[in-house]
Every structure is written in structure tokens, then in C-alpha cells.
Amino acid sequence: xxxxxxxxxxxxxxxxxxxxxxxxxxxxxxxxxxxxxxxxxxxxxxxxxxxxxxxxxxxxxxxxxxxxxxxxxxxxxxxxxxxxxxxxxxxxxxxxxxxxxxxxxxxxxxxxxxxxxxxxxxxxxxxxxxxxxxxxxxxxxxxxxxxxxxxxxxxxxxxxxxxxxxxxxxxxxxxxxxxxxxxxxxxxxxxxxxxxxxxxxxxxxxxxxxxxxxxxxxxxxxxxxxxxxxxxxxxxxxxxxxxxxxxxxxxxxxxxxxxxxxxxxxxxxxxxxxxxxxxxxxxxxxxxxxxxxxxxxxxxxxxxxxxxxxxxxxxxxxxxxxxxxxxxxxxxxxxxxxxxxxxxxxxxxxxxxxxxxxxxxxxxxxxxxx
Numbered sequence: 265x266x267x268x269x270x271x272x273x274x275x276x277x278x279x280x281x282x283x284x285x286x287x288x289x290x291x292x293x294x295x296x297x298x299x300x301x302x303x304x305x306x307x308x309x310x311x312x313x314x315x316x317x318x319x320x321x322x323x324x325x326x327x328x329x330x331x332x333x334x335x336x337x338x339x340x341x342x343x344x345x346x347x348x349x350x351x352x353x354x355x356x357x358x359x360x361x362x363x364x365x366x367x368x369x370x371x372x373x374x375x376x377x378x379x380x381x382x383x384x385x386x387x388x389x390x391x392x393x394x395x396x397x398x399x400x401x402x403x404x405x406x407x408x409x410x411x412x413x414x415x416x417x418x419x420x421x422x423x424x425x426x427x428x429x430x431x432x433x434x435x436x437x438x439x440x441x442x443x444x445x446x447x448x449x450x451x452x453x454x455x456x457x458x459x460x461x462x463x464x465x466x467x468x469x470x471x472x473x474x475x476x477x478x479x480x481x482x483x484x485x486x487x488x489x490x491x492x493x494x495x496x497x498x499x500x501x502x503x504x505x506x507x508x509x510x511x512x513x514x515x516x517x518x519x520x521x522x523x524x525x526x527x528x529x530x531x532x533x534x535x536x537x538x539x540x541x542x543x544x545x546x547x548x549x550x551x552x553x554x555x556x557x558x559x560x561x562x563x564x565x566x567x568x569x570x571x572x573x574x575x576x577x578x579x580x581x582x583x584x585x586x587x588x589x590x591x592x593x594x595x596x597x598x599x600x601x602x603x604x605x606x607x608x609x610x611x612x613x614x615x616x617x618x619x620x621x622x623x624x625x626x627x628x629x630x631x632x633x634x
Contacts, residue, residue, distance in 0.1 A: 266367075267355045270374060275351035279344050282388045287343075296323050296390045297342055303328030304338050322424040323391035343388075350393040353400050354378050357590040360404040361597060364555075369597045372610055376593040379613040382586050384621030385632065392583065395424035399432055400590035406448045407555060418452035422459030427579055431565060431587045432456055438561035439554075446554060509576040527625040527632070534616045538596070541609070545595030548602055559595060562588035 287297050295317045302312045303325055312318045327345045331338050354374035361370035382389060398420040405413035421432055436453040443449055502508075506517035514520070518532065546559050565588065569581045585592070600609035618624050622632035 267358060270358070271351055271355050274354055274378065275347060278347040278351050278383070278387050282343050282347060283340075285343065285388045287339075292317060293388065293390050296320070297339075299324040300328050300342055301338060304331050307332070316426070317391070320391040320423075320425055322394050322420070346390050346393040347387065349397045350383075350387060350389075353397040353590065356397060356400045356404050357593050360400075360407055360590060361594060363407055364594070365597060365601060368606060369601050372600065372606055372613070373590075373593040373597050375610060375613050376596050377589055379617030379620070380586055380589060381582065381620040384617050391425045392428065395421055395428035396587050398424055399428055399587055402432065402452055403558065403590055406446075406452070406558065407552075409448050411448060411451060414448050414452050415455060418455040419459065422456055427583070428587060429456055429460055431584060433460070434565050435558065435561040435588070438564060439557045442557045442560075443554060449554070503573070508573040509570065510580050510582075512580065512582045513570055513576060525625075525628065525630055527619065527628045527630055530624055531619045534612070534619055537612060538616055541599050541612070542592045542595045545597070545599035545602075546592075548598050549595060555591075555594065559591050562591050 287294050295315050299312055299315065299318045299320075300323070308325065308329070312324075318324065323346070327341060330336070330345075331341050334341075354377040357377050358370045358374040361373040365373075377383065382393070387393065398417055402414060402417035402421055405411075405417050418432075422429055433453065433456050436449055436456070439446070439449045440453050506514045506519050515528070515532065516535065518524075524532065543563075546563060549556050549559060565584055566581060569575050569579065569584045596609065597606075600606050615624075620632075625632040
């Protein structure tokens with residue numbers, strides 16, 4: 265009952281956040297809408313062949329099928345559809361936490377998820393918002409050793425978003441090297457690899473280009489953006505300079521600190537407090553081994569994303585962080601539980617959420633920019 269109530273509250277909040285958000289042209293979200301609208305208007309006898317987004321079946325074919333069966337307004341359904349999946353992420357994380365902690369600690373895990381940027385400021389993330397809850401469900405299945413759930417979640421991740429497949433494969437691959445006998449890790453790894461191969465073939469058929477060609481073109485395009493950005497920076501910017509990476513990393517490294525507004529400085533300090541708490545919790549976690557391994561693999565994924573400029577620009581550390589936040593939330597609660605500061609941890613989440621959600625910015629007379 266508690267989980268269902270929490271889901272409804274989260275769903276209502278997300279729908280309220282996205283219902284009036286415009287679909288901006290020449291964005292991936294707009295491309296998703298075009299793909300979805302194509303199937304709403306033309307049915308499913310002929311696949312759309314315009315974009316790699318067409319292969320994300322959970323964000324185009326499934327909602328189009330619902331629209332054709334129910335005759336709901338196509339734009340309204342498209343805007344709120346992903347909310348039904350994203351709203352489940354705090355509850356899935358709550359259930360995962362209940363494997364190790366009590367009710368209050370698990371509620372803090374859900375609060376940690378809900379205090380993130382993608383919940384409070386930019387929940388209109390379409391296929392990513394569909395895939396990441398399925399990835400959280402996959403982690404929950406692994407931690408609870410529920411093999412059928414693991415298999416189903418792996419398939420759903422595979423049908424939702426190509427980028428999330430890669431994050432999942434990386435984390436599961438590292439975990440498999442450490443725990444090769446763990447069937448709950450090996451099974452989804454095999455499933456996702458098979459889906460990636462099949463999906464690769466589908467993409468060639470649907471969008472007219474192979475996945476690897478798309479990634480190459482995307483990286484080349486982002487490399488051009490990166491070099492253009494560096495050209496406007498001080499001369500001889502090194503490979504390790506934050507200026508070679510996405511804006512999130514530049515802000516985290518206090519690039520252009522002298523131009524930071526008061527709310528930006530508040531967000532800087534609160535963000536690092538959250539990172540420090542999660543990192544300490546990761547050190548504290550020792551059992552079960554499978555959780556420890558998944559957490560370590562998540563940190564490796566974050567470090568590699570931040571360290572390599574092309575990955576940072578192309579995919580982004582913020583998205584990887586959100587992808588594994590159901591695991592990082594357990595680390596956050598582990599340190600709060602160990603120190604006996606659940607209330608303080610909850611207050612930290614509250615102020616962090618107010619800041620990344622833009623409320624603190626408005627108090628100081630600013631508008632938060634993405």
C-alpha cells in the first residue's frame with residue numbers, strides 16, 4: 265500500500281511537470297514524437313526508416329498502439345506516457361533497499377531518487393525515462409536473485425534505449441568478471457548482448473544505418489562541438505582539462521567560479537556533499553558481495569565517463585549517474601544509517617532537490633538553466 269501510494273504521488277507530480285512542456289523541434293524528443301506519430305497515423309504494417317530513435321520500440325510503437333486502441337489525444341498521451349515508467353523508479357529503489365534496510369531508510373532511498381535533476385527539473389526525457397527504471401528493476405532482480413524478473417527487465421531495457429543498453433552491459437560485464445558464477449548477472453548480460461546484436465540488425469533495417477555508424481557520426485559531431493568549444497577557451501587546453509568535457513563536469517570543477525551566482529555556488533557545495541556521502545557509503549558497503557560489485561562497477565562507469573571527453577560530451581556523466589542512482593541511493597543510505605543521521609540526510613536531499621529543481625534560483629531572482 266505504501267509503495268502504491270508513493271507511486272501515485274510521484275506520477276501525479278511528474279505529469280504536472282511535463283503536461284505543459286513544449287516539444288522542441290530538432291531535438292531527440294521531437295524525433296521520438298515524429299516516430300510515435302507516424303505509427304499513430306499509419307499503423308504498424310510498415311516500419312519508419314528515418315532515425316535510430318525508430319528502433320526504441322517502447323517509446324514509439326507501444327504508445328502508438330495504446331493511442332490507436334484508446335483514441336486518446338496523441339500529443340497528450342505522448343507527453344505523459346514515459347511518466348508512468350519514471351514514476352516507478354523510486355518505488356523500485358525502495359523495494360531494493362528493503363532487502364537490507366528498514367522502512368525509514370528505504371523511504372530515504374526513494375527520496376534520494378526523487379531529489380535528482382531528472383525528477384525535479386527535467387523529467388521530460390522520453391525513452392531514457394522509460395529505460396532507466398527498467399535498469400533499476402534489473403538491479404533489483406539481481407540483488408533479490410529473482411531470475412525471471414532479471415530476464416524480463418533485461419529484455420525491457422533492451423527494447424527501450426540503446427544508450428542504457430551500453431551502460432547496463434558495461435556494469436554487468438565488469439560484475440561478471442568479478443563474479444563469473446552469478447547467474448543473476450550472467451543471464452541479463454547474455455540477454456542484452458543478444459538484443460544488441462538483434463537490435464543492431466533492426467536498426468540497419470529500420471533507420472537505414474548500422475548502430476556503429478550512428479555512434480561514429482554522433483561522436484564525430486560532438487567532437488566538432490568539443491573542438492569549437494576548446495577553440496574559444498585559453499590556448500593549449502590539455503586533455504585533462506574540464507573544459508574538454510560537458511558543462512556538468514565544468515561546473516563541478518568550478519570552471520568560471522568567479523562568474524557563479526549565489527544559487528550556483530549553493531548547488532556546487534550541495535552536489536559535492538551528496539557525492540561525498542555516496543562515496544563514503546560505497547566504502548562502507550561490504551555485504552552482500554553482489555551489491556558491492558555492482559556499486560564498484562557503477563563508480564568505474566562514472567569515472568570513465570568523466571575521464572574521456574568524447575564519452576562525456578556524447579552521453580554525459582549526469583545521465584550515467586541517474587542510470588545507476590538506484591545503487592548509489594543505497595550507498596547514501598548506508599552512510600546515513602551507519603552514522604545515525606537519517607533526518608540530516610533527508611534534509612540534505614531536500615535542499616539538494618530544491619536547488620537542482622530551480623527553486624533556490626528563483627528565491628535569489630535567477631532562472632536555472634539546464
